[in-house]
Amino acid sequence: MWFIRINMSDRTYRVEPAPETYKNFGGRGMTSSVVADEVPPLSHPLGPNNKLVFSPGIVTGTAAPTSARVSVGGKSPLTGGIKEANAGTSWARDLAVMQVKALVVEGQPKDQSKSWGVKVTWDAAAGKPKVEFFDATQFEDQDLYQVFPQVYKQFGDQISIAGYGNAGQRNYANSGVVFNDESKRPSRYAGRGGLGAVMGSKRLKFILIDDKGAPGVPVADKALFEQGRKKMTDALMKHDITKPKGALNSYGTAVLINIMNEAGGLPTRNFTAGRFEGAAKIAGEAIFEGNKQRLGKELYNHACSPGCIIQCSNTWHAADGKEIASCVEYESDWALGANCGIDNLDDIAEMVRLCNAYGLDTIEAGATIAVAMQAGVIPFGDSKGAINLLHEMGKGTPMGRILGSGTATAGKVLGVTHVPTVKGQAMPAYEPRAVKGIGITYATTTMGADHTAGYTIAPEILGVSGKQDPLSPEGKAALSRAFQATTAFVDSSGHCLFIAFAILDIASGFEGMVEEANGVLGTHWSNDDVVALGASILKKERAFNEAAGIGKAADRVPEFMKTEPLPPHNQVFDVPDSALDSVFGEL
């Protein structure tokens, strides 16, 4: 198993055996360990001492279902803390089957006027991967929907692509790392935290992988792995949320629009209300029905990456049947829709397309546009104005740069006090005042406000793994802590987080996840062991953040959420600071 280190200061690389101490790491566990061990916590996120780490999950590249995820880690230009963001893509599988545990990008060219790409291939003679550099300057300053076909044309259809867009090129704190989906779209993003700008600051425009001849992922105990794989598959195929033609496969993640609106927890018009009168018009059901009407047939969703059996990725089609964008996720739909007071699916999908085209995180982009609306730059509900602001971000005008710098910074620049961020990262599509547990996750996770770090929505709203009152703060710190620790392991396994619904409700599913990992690694982890492993990852991340100056005082929701009641429940965020402090205090 290998570590690839690419040094952009002098465009050299090394392929080294993966360090023994890291041998059981993967995904988030790997990226956070490398960042914590190698990046000075006070280094500038866009300077030469930050590193960008890619790591496939433990079971990525195997036959484990829904496991083609890659974690990307580094010090975040958005939060100033440690960051892991992950994406589902063939790129993850391709890196894994080349037996690469981590690909670490280091250094920075002094001359920032040229950009470079690397192509990673399997060197059969040497029995290890090799790296070639190429000039990629010509691919800058372009819409990624135009760039990807050029890259495929030049390097062949069999490659997978990682890269950044205009946002990363311009050092925006809102810039993701883009990966190809199964239809070669630039649509799968390790979106949050500005890691596109870290890649951009290193002027590494693309990492291409051609896995031809790669040996595949070694599996230590094939029988155990196979047993785990079967349990996981059964759970996913059985659960209402993840089964074929189930909630996610039919309506995509946007199935949550109506559910969260009903719960009064769909943040609307920059988090000034918990219900949006236009929710039904942008909900997952509306996407399904609208596509049916426009295409003349039912369209179920597709897989974003090889081997996914949940297949939740949707597309939205224009009146003439032409695809506008894929994927209109719940978060994107909400951020660019309800949170901006916009209820027009065609315009929302166009905004998703523009985020993909320019390399922006849709959540951060929508939250920032909503703050700009609050500042009076354009009115709430002005979808054409919002589309224009996205173009300004792509072009790098002064207003575009303000918005590209993320919600917290844009709020400062525009003089807005009502800014829904934690640790500089915009809150996603669940209102802390209406769902207290997720507010605790937002406040305390090492990542900045992030629903995926501890998705307590499962029990608080969806009735998965029990049912808890979303409005009550009672017991929610412990709930968030448990979810955060388990999630840190799921994010290390290589599985998509959406397996959580099935494995939390179906005990054999959880066993399956652990058996898959034990099968691949030859370990003997118990269910408790993997949660403890997750907790150990959180502790590493936390220590990094504290050394970077991000401590307890940063584990808070913004002041306005503690003083302004949110309709329709008219509640404030009433979780005491002591409960917030207990999340890591008692980890």
Place this chain on the structure above:
Amino acid sequence: MWFIRINMSDRTYRVEPAPETYKNFGGRGMTSSVVADEVPPLSHPLGPNNKLVFSPGIVTGTAAPTSARVSVGGKSPLTGGIKEANAGTSWARDLAVMQVKALVVEGQPKDQSKSWGVKVTWDAAAGKPKVEFFDATQFEDQDLYQVFPQVYKQFGDQISIAGYGNAGQRNYANSGVVFNDESKRPSRYAGRGGLGAVMGSKRLKFILIDDKGAPGVPVADKALFEQGRKKMTDALMKHDITKPKGALNSYGTAVLINIMNEAGGLPTRNFTAGRFEGAAKIAGEAIFEGNKQRLGKELYNHACSPGCIIQCSNTWHAADGKEIASCVEYESDWALGANCGIDNLDDIAEMVRLCNAYGLDTIEAGATIAVAMQAGVIPFGDSKGAINLLHEMGKGTPMGRILGSGTATAGKVLGVTHVPTVKGQAMPAYEPRAVKGIGITYATTTMGADHTAGYTIAPEILGVSGKQDPLSPEGKAALSRAFQATTAFVDSSGHCLFIAFAILDIASGFEGMVEEANGVLGTHWSNDDVVALGASILKKERAFNEAAGIGKAADRVPEFMKTEPLPPHNQVFDVPDSALDSVFGEL
């Protein structure tokens, strides 16, 4: 002695006896105590829970020389921490002689479309101050050089004015609180840390004072006070730096340009060098000689405020003899000059005038423009372009808003890594890599990078109170700590910090300062006591910052200063973190 509390939520006020526990506080000691006691550390600086506190010094309003200073305090929108900035102005004296220990502005109007002013007068019948509100909306969106004459016309020539300009109105983190000088110019600023925006967020455009009939400052021990006053006066009149026609009276603070340039510590072109080839053209000597040539006579400097015997405030005159601006301080001259690669005094003075006109801190403005130059917005040395950028700030264009948000935020938005700030505040005109002690002050003071918080330049460069090697880090943490503690008392006394040269070199001067304070208050403080008092103020400030999330990790200079050697000495900032931590660790 009184506290005036003005509530901008409902435009009411209270005049209350000053709390017994605060009776010996003044200036910074008062503002920092009120902020630490009353402002929630995690409140939004521009929200209703921040407070803006004005407090004259302990001896302000008496016959003590050079003591008409007022401290302004609050939570800073620039640093996110506690802030005190002070200015010399008749406003300080007028508040003091009304026996007001503190004027506290609280709350915030929900309707931000209208602005208000208050006029504070002495109510002889009631034997205490009174406050009247007036609509001040008409004064917004104007150059302060146009506004001040309108205000004097409406309210009479005898008033003193405190207020904010376009920068504060637009919520800029770079916005000062403006006060009148002795010639009714809008030129005296509590400039640093964005307190103008705090005032702006409360929509309190002006605080006017008419001290007619005010009883004056009570002096507990007149003989002791008089003894102290005489010692202080003698020291100031004797010391080469502060005496009439001495360095400050002749050349103003800009006398430091040549000195710092010679020392290799004049930050040039956004802190990329320590020497500026155009230094002699913008130095205090050049101002003196230029004025002489253009006016046909020697022009010595004037007092910024009543009772100042140092009189260091200069003016710069155009070729036709007309005044361009007052005052071209060393810091302004450097920030808008050398640091931007600009060597044209007429253009620098015009930029100073624009900062005064729009309500911007000159240091932060110059540092931000230099970062914009680094980003390629305009080239280094482009003085006309820089003037245009100041107009953009005044007008509130998107680029103007970026720059008005201060150096650190502008650096983020413009994607620049070479950003010379600590705790979000731009470094002033002394290079930490060339003068290690001042770097320790920048790094550790509660204020964000601030030379006035612990001016170790005195021994490191000027040979005041001994002579220390500026390039050596040895012993400098202790030096900075001692200077910071003493300074916190000087900033409480009401004296201008420039008394420091005389009182550090002349022991009777220091005694004089202490005796003046004891004379006014009836206290029996020793020299050691006042330093301990200063230390206790620092500890309060530090505790506030820690609760606001600003701890040890924020006590660092930017990464580039530890990795990039600075010409001509080619040194990095080599003070170990342990030394930085010892400043407050051993306080």
